[in-house]
Amino acid sequence: MNKATRPPADTQDAQPKGFVAKLLADRHSVPFSIALHLVPGAAIVAVYAFIAAPLVRAINFPIFLAWAIALAIVLFPLQLFLLWLGKKQTGRFTMKGVVHYRDKPLSRRKVFWLGAA
Structure with a gap:
């Protein structure tokens, strides 16, 4: 393919690389999944x-304002980052391309046992 017919690298069809590709993968390693769950909370604290x-x-x-400030500094930018990842995946600001388990509802039995645990 010559340069005239090749699409630019920053088009929507370009595959993400590095950390973004690792985040958008269908499966993560157990340590990476644990880190994805614990690091945001640790950053907020x-x-x-x-x-x-x-x-x-x-x-x-009042000290409660400190939690609001911490959430505004860490959690809101993190949420915007996840929406940006969804835009890279689907072309729209959505969580559909980022959170893969949203379309699979849990049974009542699983919900009960998760709540009990």
């Missing part, structure tokens, strides 16, 4: 402990 709580105490506001 770190921002709360080292940035938001001292700031809120210094201005003498």
